[in-house]
Amino acid sequence: MAIIGIDLGTTNSLAAVWRNHRVELIPNAAGEYMTPSAVSVEDDGTILVGQAAKERLVSHPDRSAAGFKRDMGTGRRFRLGEHEFSPEELSSFVLRSLREDAERYLGEAVTEAVVSVPAYFAEGQRAATKRAAALAGLRVERLLNEPSAAAVAGERVGEDEQKLILVFDFGGGTLDVSLVEMFENVVSVVAVSGDVHLGGRDFDAAIARAFCQDCGLEWNRLTPRQRGNLLHQAEVCKVALSSREPVLMSVMDGEISASLILTSEWLLRKCGGLFRRMTAPVRKVFLDAGMPPSELDDLILVGGSSRMPTVRSYISRFLKKEPVRKYPPDTAIALGVGICAGMKEYAKDLRDLILTDICPFTLGVDVINQSEPGRLLMSPIIERNSVLPTSRMGVYSTTRDNQDKVEIRIYQGENRYCADNTYLGKMELSVPPAPAGEQSIRIRFTYDVNGLFEAEAVNDVGESTRLLLRNGDMTEEEVRARLLELEKLKLHPREQAVNREITARGERLYAVTVGRARYQVGQMLDWFQAQMATQDPLKIASARRTAARFFDEVEAYLQNGWPDGEEPEDDV
Ligand code: AMP
Numbered sequence: 001m002a003i004i005g006i007d008l009g010t011t012n013s014l015a016a017v018w019r020n021h022r023v024e025l026i027p028n029a030a031g032e033y034m035t036p037s038a039v040s041v042e043d044d045g046t047i048l049v050g051q052a053a054k055e056r057l058v059s060h061p062d063r064s065a066a067g068f069k070r071d072m073g074t075g076r077r078f079r080l081g082e083h084e085f086s087p088e089e090l091s092s093f094v095l096r097s098l099r100e101d102a103e104r105y106l107g108e109a110v111t112e113a114v115v116s117v118p119a120y121f122a123e124g125q126r127a128a129t130k131r132a133a134a135l136a137g138l139r140v141e142r143l144l145n146e147p148s149a150a151a152v153a154g155e156r157v158g159e160d161e162q163k164l165i166l167v168f169d170f171g172g173g174t175l176d177v178s179l180v181e182m183f184e185n186v187v188s189v190v191a192v193s194g195d196v197h198l199g200g201r202d203f204d205a206a207i208a209r210a211f212c213q214d215c216g217l218e219w220n221r222l223t224p225r226q227r228g229n230l231l232h233q234a235e236v237c238k239v240a241l242s243s244r245e246p247v248l249m250s251v252m253d254g255e256i257s258a259s260l261i262l263t264s265e266w267l268l269r270k271c272g273g274l275f276r277r278m279t280a281p282v283r284k285v286f287l288d289a290g291m292p293p294s295e296l297d298d299l300i301l302v303g304g305s306s307r308m309p310t311v312r313s314y315i316s317r318f319l320k321k322e323p324v325r326k327y328p329p330d331t332a333i334a335l336g337v338g339i340c341a342g343m344k345e346y347a348k349d350l351r352d353l354i355l356t357d358i359c360p361f362t363l364g365v366d367v368i369n370q371s372e373p374g375r376l377l378m379s380p381i382i383e384r385n386s387v388l389p390t391s392r393m394g395v396y397s398t399t400r401d402n403q404d405k406v407e408i409r410i411y412q413g414e415n416r417y418c419a420d421n422t423y424l425g426k427m428e429l430s431v432p433p434a435p436a437g438e439q440s441i442r443i444r445f446t447y448d449v450n451g452l453f454e455a456e457a458v459n460d461v462g463e464s465t466r467l468l469l470r471n472g473d474m475t476e477e478e479v480r481a482r483l484l485e486l487e488k489l490k491l492h493p494r495e496q497a498v499n500r501e502i503t504a505r506g507e508r509l510y511a512v513t514v515g516r517a518r519y520q521v522g523q524m525l526d527w528f529q530a531q532m533a534t535q536d537p538l539k540i541a542s543a544r545r546t547a548a549r550f551f552d553e554v555e556a557y558l559q560n561g562w563p564d565g566e567e568p569e570d571d572v
Helices: 049-058 089-106 123-135 145-152 200-215 223-239 264-270 272-289 308-321 332-344 477-489 497-512 515-533 536-558
Strands: 002-008 010-018 022-026 039-043 048-050 064-066 079-082 083-085 110-117 139-145 164-172 176-181 184-193 247-253 256-262 300-301 362-369 377-382 390-397 405-412 420-428 439-448 451-458 464-469
Touching: 002 089, 002 145, 002 332, 010 332, 010 439, 022 039, 022 089, 022 332, 039 049, 039 079, 039 089, 048 089, 049 064, 049 110, 049 223, 064 079, 079 145, 083 089, 083 223, 089 123, 110 332, 139 145, 139 332, 139 451, 145 164, 145 176, 145 184, 145 300, 145 464, 164 223, 164 272, 164 308, 176 272, 184 272, 200 223, 200 247, 200 256, 200 272, 223 247, 256 464, 264 272, 272 308, 300 308, 300 332, 362 390, 362 439, 377 439, 405 439, 405 451, 420 451, 420 464, 420 497, 439 477, 451 536, 497 515, 497 536, 515 536
Parallel strands: 002 110, 110 139, 164 300
Antiparallel strands: 002 010, 010 022, 039 048, 039 064, 079 083, 164 176, 176 184, 247 256, 362 377, 362 405, 390 439, 405 420, 439 451, 451 464
16 A cells, blocks of 8 residues: 655645655546546536546536635635635545546555645645545555655755755745755744745736736626736736747637736736835745755755746845745646655655644734733743644743642634634643742643644643643544654753763863853853753754864863964953
């Protein structure tokens, strides 16, 4: 039984598998790698998926749907003829079709998959994706962030090498921008941002409307069928413009008969607002990551809309960086997710690649708002964009004299007031009576890549309480095994042996050096402590290496003196 990787896209979906030491894309029944994520229902109730369904979006718009990935995890219903479907049911039809193609291609049953999702997908959307897979007969243990998948598809970095990669994923309906860090064999998403209402379809709409404007037609007066036809023509011309120019756009439909010559310059002029909107999420990821764009090593453009030369040049001019050419815009994510499917099967050649994930939202507890007592404030414990798995602690104190218990309510979201965030659950803990503020409560949140969340509160006398939230499809046994692994994380980084070793080494060197060298060792120790305080494993690992290198130099100095001309000055 094979495990496949699936890139479940807004516009197109692809499947890949790891075989014979390499990743392979899986063709569908028509021999194509890309299957349009479209579903249509025929009069006799037959469900069509892929290209046939995409064609029917124009001819039978009332019986067809596309773009439903945008609505995953919402209560929205899609009416297709006399049937009604949820977004996950529609997605399950696409997944089933990919699964059947894979079974035919591989000649064996496929019951498990690794599926990629946008990094910003919240828990509900991730759970909906898993439900869709289950409906399609696929077990999904692991959802992979799309930008991580795209980065994995490229070449690995060498030992001790580090790379900062911006993945600009511009698809049919959404723009996802992510900063990914690759350090030796660790791939992690550092920050994500995006625009869920910006994609190739917006260009189609802008082109169609601009066409009407330039040809003296009134968009609002067109019939739904004429609009569909115009949008279709706009997309065809937009795609053609990616390989040649000028392109003649002509529409003949009923009373409409018009044509216009399109060029890249025309496109830039007519869609200027869309181009400008592309840069907002790019700015935001650098801000969130606290890094300047000058630190960027690679720019990876993926998603069908990244094929537009105007998009490529606009974004590369904005970042002053040429995009990496070897990443195929349409297949990079599928190839990456196929590699991860191989990792799941423990293909020997892949075993050493570690993928971390990031938490796309903030998790916190409510605290009293002194200025507006009725509106509880959110106090974050795990911040958005934290590297997962993670375990972080916040310390709180009692607010009333002789308070005998605290009720801890847990929320997810980015808003200042708890009422505007999503409530996840609550726990209660008793506290020994004392004057207000004298008793503390330590609250620890532990969250892993597969959506297992544990909150634990401990009071000053060591009594504790715990709340566990998990993805519905994890068995008791899986939860126990995972919690055992997460126990390791709960140690504060300061207490972990490798970090203690570095600190002890620094303290020893501090004791045996004098003057400037001693000052620098002291500074390095302070900096290392600060890195540990972030509780971010990736940052700490990188800091450990920096500190170790510096201490090696100091040891070498103690033995041989500094290299010529580099002797540190004595303090005066
Ligand atoms: P995706 O969601 O990544 O499959 O991207 C689909 C979007 O990419 C659709 O809006 C397509 O119109 C657009 N697209 C695909 N190929 C091209 C191309 N060669 N030039 C411009 N846009 C394209």
